[in-house]
Amino acid sequence: MDFFFNPKAVAVVGATPNPFKGGCSILKNLMAGYQGGIYPINPRYDKIEGLPAFPSVSAVDGPVDLAIIFVPAKATPGAVEDCIRKGVSGIIIESGGFAETGTEGRMQQQRVLDMARGAGIRLWGPNCMGLVDAVHGRVFSFMDPSALQAGLVPGNVSLVVQSGMLSAGFLVDIMTHGIMGISKVCSVGNKMDVDECDLVPWLLRDPDTAVIGLYLETITDGRRFINLCRGSVKPIVVLKGGKSARGAQAAMSHTASLAGNRRIVSGALAQAGVIEACDFKQMMDLCRSLSTVPAKASDLKGGVAILTFSGGAGIVSSDFLEDMGLTVADFADDTKKNLQAVFPDWMPVANPVDLWPAMEKNAATDVDIYSEAMKAVLADPAVDAVLLHVFVGNFRIRINLPDLAQQSRAAGKPVFIWLLGRREEAYQFQMAAREHGVPVFQELYRAVDCLRTVMNQKKHPSAVIAAGETGEPSPLSPVLKNVLDSAAGPLDEFISKKILNAYGVPTVEEVMADNVDECLQATARIGYPVVMKGLQAGDVHKTELGLVYLDIRNKSTATKTFRTITRKMGGRGRVLIQKHVRGHVELILGLLRDHQFGPCVMIGLGGILAEVFQDAVFAMAPLNHQEALVLTDRLQGQKLLDGFRGSPPVNRDELARILTALGNIGLAHPRIQEIDINPLIITAEGAVAVDATIIVR
């Protein structure tokens, strides 16, 4: 991948002197900052923009490791062939007209891909804006050179953007607004070869990149991507486009209907410690905030000091901090005493600190109130960060930004600034703050949102678990194995639970009965009350068909019920007798094989609560025990598991073991599409799967 970022020489296929064409822009952008060899390729010219032009890449007499192609789609196979002849290492195809335009384009794209793969060449694009490296001043892109005339602002945030227009648009917006510095912007377009799973590892190793932000519409290999993120020590922020439901999908299990696209993506990202963004600018704000506070160095809890010029803004800041799980730090007595020195006597100092009375009191002196206040609160052990409000455009307010930044760095406690004021002064202040590594926000809510994210960022990489690495031999009997290998569609609950049980999932005591005698033997063994169900092959609607009878308390009812069920089934099916389990909590657990993330496990509230609150969370299998425990914490109604009204708390370790087992079943048996345990009933003795369905393809 290195030849894309640090090529020794670049050929521009489709270079032209026509300033209205992308091929001209690519050349101009290269010449503006790239230090290696630049070879315009166009048989119609001898020179372009003062550089000698060549009829083909293979005609170049020096070595070329990267080619940027900007010719119509139909001309790309020829250009790629030419590159293969030359022996380039990588090609960026920036032109469109490929898979995004329909069947013909898709075939063209595949053709080009096959050619490159055959020659061992990596392909970037097509239909993309290429690559910008602001640290080294390299623009490998057809974006309008005039859009970048103000220059690139180097920084340590790298972006991967699956949308050409957005990558260019945001780059121009960010650069001209001076909001943050950038390391790389990688516009990956149709991702026919190079994708996020190639770029993330490269950026994780890149010393110029501290934070990675990705806008993705598809995740090519969800499992690999999540594992890459799991192992990252650099913060990764992802905005996933296309999360809304794409029409109703036919779903056979509760697990599938509770999933949606969104819950699985969000679950997998959360599991890997990825920060999920919900809007473009918020993503940029999160990235630049994270880039100022190294995760490793931060041992921050949630205490925040608020320094403001307005009591009202202090009040609203307190509201936001509490909303987001941070705390308005309780100042130590020393802190209060130190602050009080610059305040009028009538004003008892507390957090939030309204600096205005102190500024008025000291108007005639040269005491720097902001600096003094920072010093006092940063020294307080209860303060882990400072939220500073700044108004620019009033000359009575003095802010010594370098001093504040230095104090913050020295204390190892971030300072985030909410900025209000006159446009031009605000712009200048924001630019200066960026240079000093202090994040500035125009929206108070966003400032607190970003501060929260920085303070809660993961401190260590998560364990990376390779898929399928359960290490255990299959616990299934040959009969059950054979069922999984040969069946298709939903397995009945008896077989489903046998399989689950073999993997360690506790299941209800139950017996199949073929006649009344067997039925009564079963009830005698299990003990009343029992539940009786009629099972028919391939049918998952036994309740709706009236084939489920609860709370059967004696022989005569059992006998009558057996006959009723067999009559209703008309001889096609068998009767299942099981212990009637009463518990205090009902859960749904499940597994779903997702096309992007593979087997994902789910836990949700069961019974009527599943319908009312749709409270369910997902994670990608395999889960280790700790991840499974964290998953149960993510349930909105997780308090239900804590025990109430005399019921004991749910054994979360047992739940975690069941979730891990579910994931392992999914990994071991690729034919399993869905598993539904509904309900898993929690009793005083533990969890019991009372009904379950495994759906096999």
Place this chain on the structure above:
Amino acid sequence: MDFFFNPKAVAVVGATPNPFKGGCSILKNLMAGYQGGIYPINPRYDKIEGLPAFPSVSAVDGPVDLAIIFVPAKATPGAVEDCIRKGVSGIIIESGGFAETGTEGRMQQQRVLDMARGAGIRLWGPNCMGLVDAVHGRVFSFMDPSALQAGLVPGNVSLVVQSGMLSAGFLVDIMTHGIMGISKVCSVGNKMDVDECDLVPWLLRDPDTAVIGLYLETITDGRRFINLCRGSVKPIVVLKGGKSARGAQAAMSHTASLAGNRRIVSGALAQAGVIEACDFKQMMDLCRSLSTVPAKASDLKGGVAILTFSGGAGIVSSDFLEDMGLTVADFADDTKKNLQAVFPDWMPVANPVDLWPAMEKNAATDVDIYSEAMKAVLADPAVDAVLLHVFVGNFRIRINLPDLAQQSRAAGKPVFIWLLGRREEAYQFQMAAREHGVPVFQELYRAVDCLRTVMNQKKHPSAVIAAGETGEPSPLSPVLKNVLDSAAGPLDEFISKKILNAYGVPTVEEVMADNVDECLQATARIGYPVVMKGLQAGDVHKTELGLVYLDIRNKSTATKTFRTITRKMGGRGRVLIQKHVRGHVELILGLLRDHQFGPCVMIGLGGILAEVFQDAVFAMAPLNHQEALVLTDRLQGQKLLDGFRGSPPVNRDELARILTALGNIGLAHPRIQEIDINPLIITAEGAVAVDATIIVR
């Protein structure tokens, strides 16, 4: 109130030529735009800023209806006395040093207020920035004249801000960023006399005001304020500061503990059709959005057309629309056909519309793609609004803003713009868009949030119900009336339910028994199973004390239980026998007397769900039937009321009647502080209050 906004002549008490003093700024600001008489008051000068100065207001020889006072707090009583002598109508005290500084200041404030009230003079402030009227160029404020040197941008949004620094800060920020035009900014400070309940009615009548935005830390008279908002046809946006819990308050009822400050405020605002903002800038964005689309004219449903320069931004816009309950409009065939004309053949046109391929196809023509696309989608009956994405800084994209604005107005369908691009061009575009009445946003999420708010705004004023106007004579017997008049603390459940029942709340069938004979007579009449409870005066912890026995099924258990309970109570208390009610839903209903909003009713999920989800909503009493119905809709778990697994849906009309009755009880009996109906059980026959406590002060 008119003399504050349109005074004939203004005296400035504390006027001074010293440019570092507020008294000088007030004078300069007045002279810059106010057309009436201006009288500097300062005994030390003959002339200030070229105007003749007077030693006192009463020494002015012309009429003066408004005085602005900016002298130290201790000098204000003298200044007010002087104003009273002159016979002014209103005084704005802008100086601080009053209630915000502690006890002494609070006394000073009260003294000044008493003087003014005695003389029939209205007081505005103190500790405030006064009043700015951008439409008439009037600045009655000590804010720095240089901060407004770029001029005021007139508009139709008026703001009421309970924070001096914020009002000035936002005014400067808004004006210099060109984000929106302003009608009035009213900085009300300590609100000793003039408050939101004076200003809202004035602004509702003000022809220059279309939208009112308020930042409030306290709501002086919540009931009056809510009723004012209810009757408004102009959109009102409120940001309430100080919503976070201020330490744990001792709460005797579930209703009180579920309330928090936030839920009551939010409930009352929602009930009155007020739009609640959560951040300062979001509040401004909501106000300016609402100011462009008149509520009355709008008969908009949720269909939105997305016109974008980026497929990716289109995808994310779709996500946002779905999140917020709007819909990505399904285009009619005609629309698609009209759009297709400007698009390349390979691209089938659908919503979101990515305009880029059309721009590329028509690059050599003078077809205005944005204009053509707008025409096509505005003509579509499924489209109620357009979300337009604009990138500035690429000269291949042409936007004819006046044309787009005109098309939107003609169609009566709002167009909201998300803007990305180069800083200076973006600023120019935003200014132009403001002048054409098209809202522009830099954050896509905010654009959709504001569009949703505009499309969902209330079309008609809500019914205004004067407090206490139930019109009914009290249905309470003299005995019950006497209990309410004389008791203090919690009433036992028997009495509580008697009172509730008198007001039409259905309660469980129950009898008090003093001995075993009475007990058995009661069980015989009620029918088994019964519940038996030991009631002790003033005690609300009968469950925790083990005085509640459920599911008693026969005489012998009843007898034994009666004896157990009486023994446990040691003779102090009585035994209550009631029907054991089984139902399918448990709710909590309640009443809470709030210090700002008076009696407020609550409905929430009961049982364990109350603890797990804390799902409860509030509204201010009295509620009419419709409001009570809407309240039940606001429950997060309201689907629970729809019936499930064979249970019939809850009778929402009956719930609404009970909620209305609860409110009426609170209005009729001011000594009632709290009412808890916990649980209200829903059975097939209807709702039954099974346990209830009324707390009297």
